Amino acid sequence: MKFFCQLLVSFFILILFQIPVLCxxxxxxxxxxxxxxxxxxxxxxxxxxxxxxxxxxIAKWERVLNGKGIRILHSVNDGDYGGETMIIWDSLKECLVxxxxxxxxxxxxxxxxxxDGKMISHEYVSGNNSISEVKSISDITSESEMTVITHFxxxxxxxxxxxxxxxxxxxxxxxxx
Numbered sequence: 001m002k003f004f005c006q007l008l009v010s011f012f013i014l015i016l017f018q019i020p021v022l023c024x025x026x027x028x029x030x031x032x033x034x035x036x037x038x039x040x041x042x043x044x045x046x047x048x049x050x051x052x053x054x055x056x057x058i059a060k061w062e063r064v065l066n067g068k069g070i071r072i073l074h075s076v077n078d079g080d081y082g083g084e085t086m087i088i089w090d091s092l093k094e095c096l097v098x099x100x101x102x103x104x105x106x107x108x109x110x111x112x113x114x115x116d117g118k119m120i121s122h123e124y125v126s127g128n129n130s131i132s133e134v135k136s137i138s139d140i141t142s143e144s145e146m147t148v149i150t151h152f153x154x155x156x157x158x159x160x161x162x163x164x165x166x167x168x169x170x171x172x173x174x175x176x177x
Contacts, residue, residue, distance in 0.1 A: 060073045
């Protein structure tokens, strides 16, 4: 009997320690498509940089607000530029919405949807004199790679898509100055 009680206590202690771990990954139903993106740090070489003087964009995706939100922190060139995005479900609009605030002083807001496993976003820019809208498609192309194709509405004309390859990098850190 004593052994059975010890076994039961050990089982309950094990369960108690596992509950926080299990809850860390839980997301609201509306945010489930983000599961492959979160709890990861992604790193991409900025296309305009050179091999001699490379610039990197680091993005860290995480679950926040008890699984009711996604937060993305990112920085370029160790904090020369960066921003923070919050994604939540808007029950009035019945869609995923986000806000992105930057170190350059402008911000954006927009919507996110998923089609065929790809994340599609459309955002409106406030406080930037030349770019007024941004559309992007993000796709997890392998277990450790993500591609992002971005189009900018600049001075009334949409740009060609700019493709960036992000690779998962657990050691990469978002840095702000």
